[in-house]
Amino acid sequence: MNTEIELKLQSYLDGELPAREAKQVEGLTQADPAARALFGELQTTRAALRGNELERTLPESREFYWSKIERAILAAEQAGERRASSFGLGWLVRYWPQFSGAAVAVVLLIAGATQFNWFSSPGWDEIENTLDDSGSFTFRSEQNRMTLVWVSSHPQAEQDEDGELVN
Amino acid sequence: MAARKKDYTAMSDEMLVRSAQRGDMRAFEELVARHRDKVYARAFSMMRNEDDAVDISQEAWVKGWQRLKQFQGESSFLTWMTRIVINLCLDALRKQKRQRAESVEEMEEESGGVERQMPVVTPNPTAGLERSELRQRIDKALNQLSYEHRTVLILHEFEELEYKEIAKRMQCSIGTVMSRLFYARRKMAALMASYKKTELAP
Secondary structure (H helix, E strand, C coil): CCHHHHHHHHHHHCCCCCHHHHHHHHHHHHHCHHHHHHHHHHHHHHHHHCCCCCCCCCCCCHHHHHHHHHHHHHHHHHHHHHHHHHHHHHHHHHCHHHHHHHHHHHHHHHHHHHHHCCCCCCCCCEEEEEECCCCEEEEEECCCCEEEEEECCCCCCCECCCCCECC | CCCCCCCHHHCCHHHHHHHHHCCCHHHHHHHHHHHHHHHHHHHHHHHCCHHHHHHHHHHHHHHHHHCHHHCCCCCCHHHHHHHHHHHHHHHHHHHHHHHCCCCHHHHHHHHCCCHHHCCCCCCCCCCCCCHHHHHHHHHHHHCCCCHHHHHHHHHHHHCCCCHHHHHHHHCCCHHHHHHHHHHHHHHHHHHHHHHHHHHHCC
16 A cells, blocks of 8 residues: 555545545455455544543632733833834934934035125125124134134124224 | 612623723723633643743733724624734744744654554543543643644634634645644653553452
């Protein structure tokens, strides 16, 4: 008897064989004593196993067993919540170089636009500007691609017509 | 007026599942209390180790809680939980197998080298046994099978899964399932017969 026939005998026993092949195998079990004996052994083993699994009882008390499950559930839920809440700041931490670079660029753009009126005077090269009211002084170099802003805490000294300091 | 305290022990599995799906952990605790032995027993039958079985069964309950909303009631709750614990056992067994070198015997079993030579067992080695004794012998024999053969027997004879479903769970072909089941049955028959002979010997 070859492996194919052995496995067909088993498939027949388990009801997994198509009807046409099942008829052939049925005939084989009647005609071939070896096939009949093997089929009998498989049938007996299957019948012995079905419904005869050894019953087992958990070796832990209900309270102890459940307490470990409950702790694991709560720990997993807390970990999930932490992940969810840290996501809000997480992206800021992860992308802070890009974020800070963009913020600086926006500040410079606004400062440049308000101080130099870039959009209406595109032809300038270097500009110096003093803001007497606020006590600040701005220097912009297009060649060096930079803008410097000084802010003074002291009022700027007044000058007379000859450029001499008055006080 | 104070709300009436729920009597979980009087509730059906379906009612407990619905409560647990709404976040009632006490309802889930009652489900665990009802089915913990069965879930543990399935883990033990596959792992053959008490500590592993306890740990894996608890992991299964945690997963059960986390996936409870996915349970639609197509099968019983116990069947659903049993499937979860079986999958966790299969993962653990695959991991264990990767970690240890396979024995020569296992390789022979895989190819059917040992069982194909075995004579057919007659008469029925389980005839006349008390049910409890039969169960003890089956368990003893299962312990002597490789995990692949034992698992395929458990899934087919105890869980009553079809070849196709077993193949899916064990991540192998239907042909492999048929072959493993055949050799596992033959070896079980031989082992059961050997116990009978030993015990009848003077």
